[in-house]
Amino acid sequence: MSLETLIHEAHHTSLCYQTRRHFLHQCKTGMGAMALGAFLNGCGWSSTDGSSAEQPLRPKAPHFPGKVKSVIFLHMAGAPSQLEMFDFKPELAKMDGLPCPDSFLNGKKFAFIRGVPSLLGPQTQFNRYGESGTWLSDNLPEFRKVVDDVCLLKAVNTDQFNHAPAQLLMHCGTARLGRPSMGSWVTYGLGTENSNLPGFVVLTSGGRNPDAGKSVWGSGFLPSVYQGVQCRSEGDPVLFLKDPNGLNRDMRKASIETINRINEQSYEEYKDPEIIARIAQYEMAFKMQITVPEVMSIADEPAYIHEMYGTVPGQESFANNALLARKLVERGVRFVQLFDWGWDSHGTDPGTALDLGFIQKCRENDKAVTALLLDLKQRGMLEETLVVWGGEFGRTPMQENRDGKQNYHKGRDHHSDAFTMWMAGGGIKKGYSHGETDPIGYNAISGKVSVYDIQATILQQLGFHHEELTYPFQGRNFRLTDVFGNVIDEIIA
Amino acid sequence: MNLIEFFGRLHPVMVHLPIGILLLALTLDGVEWKNPKFQSPLNIQFILWIGSGAAIFSVLSGYALSQNGDYPIDQLEQHKRLGYITSIFFLFYAAVRNWMVSKRIGHLTLTLCGILLLITTGHKGGSLTHGEGYLYALVEPNKDQKNSTATLTDEEVKSIEDAGWVIAPIAAGDGKLRIVGFNIEGSAQQALKQLSNFPDHIEELKLSYASITNADLQSIRSLTALKKIWLDHTRASDSCIALLLELEKLNYINLTSTSVTESGIIQLKQKKPRITIYPAL
Structure with missing residues (x-):
């Protein structure tokens, strides 16, 4: 046949x-x-924009010229006490030890306070500093140098009083899992100016990740190419980035090219944007093998910089991360997110006591944050960078009495109604305080801003109408600020 | 939520009631002014009294809403004052309307003032809830996020990108570009020459960490629209100062981590006193 x-x-x-x-x-x-x-x-499987699907990290135009190109968000995970840092309350000092009035407790829920707690006066001294005459506590001796460069937001409020949901709300615009983080939105909206580095980098310190886990830098329903890349300040900056033993760079390049060709064929067949994201990530990882170790090394920085920040090369520390944040932004990284764990000052042990562990945290943070602002300023980078500092909520004016018994050490419970954050950098008023709390720092009495307002303002400074930076998913357009948020016009210069 | 707060939250609903009633009265009054023989089927003065009453009720609910501190103070104060003025004006209007109707100019002035006040107060209220630029956002040309490199052809974009540059549009629709050189791998001199083909588009040039010398920079002379340049972490030195002085629109120069000396900076500042310069550290 x-x-x-x-x-x-x-x-x-x-x-x-x-x-x-x-x-x-x-x-x-x-x-x-x-x-x-x-x-x-409807689940984002198809791309509405062919060009951005093929090159998802290519720079895109904002709605209007942004005042800043990059953001450094310093998140103090655990929620630092505003009453021992920025919000001076002499009336609270006079009421120290008195039982908290019922009017403050009726209808309120606290994470740990039960029964009637005592009011707790500020555990430090305050003075006015700078030309602006801003009140600062003695826990922040270095910050006095830059107080005229920052804008304090003293009446921030949130509707979450537990760490994980509050951190999610702060970074993803909702207390539930599954939404993209702020860095992902920004990278999705603007792309990156350096194709050899990720557009969104995350650095953690304090020995633990934030309570909300890696979802606070996740990409949610956005293509995963926009998620934050966690780098480390000790050991390998990015895990599993090195070539395995016996595989040289040429072989790695050839293998990635082959894998990407197969992925391109899959994309032609299925049109799944996640395949494009995977191709971009393989290419990025290959480029990062060269650029990341160089950028993530602080050993070559001059001695005065190490002295300024309080950095020790090779260690995991907030100071090292602050210096790395400057280096990353200097190299075109769009969004750098720092999480520093250990600010949950309940007073249940010396480490969380306001007169012990908290002071140590303040000192470490104070030096590095001040150095970061001064360093950005001297390099002309503060004009194009927005620095945001804050926790996920604040602390109560009452001393925590866990299970109805006063804690052994001085500490405060979680408080969502009024706390302090600050912003500094391009387009933000300098030496200005917005918002005010009542005489004991319990409620906002003016200039109250929400977490959504902070998010809207950050997007505004980057050149976005926060209501229009959207992504279609499950039949409707989603945005970072959900259905809320107003730009805080009063703090914009 | 207490009763006053609840009452305040009704303001966005209640506020439309006096607007509708008063607009009806103003329309009928306008028609009557135009055609004095017109017989209104409704009693205009009575409508004005009802509208004024609703306006006062609306002002009270607005005052209650303003107590929660959720609005920008300046805008809130403007809207509040206009609310007071509008309700008092319409009370006055209702009182004098029948007497004023025989006086042509007075009647017209009253009607036009009423329309103006109603629109202004309503607009200020809308700005408070929707944001200040909400109304004009529809007509602003740069609202849609689109690729502003559209002013360049695909071939032109490709030629720039092939040279290693990253093109970052400054804003949607304005055609102005920020060109970033972090990823240049080949000859920086050739890459810079490539840019000289697009003198009108490039407003910002970021050469940070690029492997360039003063000689390579010669081709930026043609970038006449350039406003900002970053030369930090490059081999730029005092020899490039004369070249930078030629760029008339330049208002920002970053020279940190370069070999440019203090005398070079002084030379720049003498010739261009208003320029922002970040000198070598």
């Missing part, structure tokens, strides 16, 4: 299967696939 006959017979046999029954059977699965396709389109 000739080959031609065989082919002819095979073709004939295959046609025999194309019966009416087979046709209907295939239609059945085809209809299901069409229905699934329509459903998946």
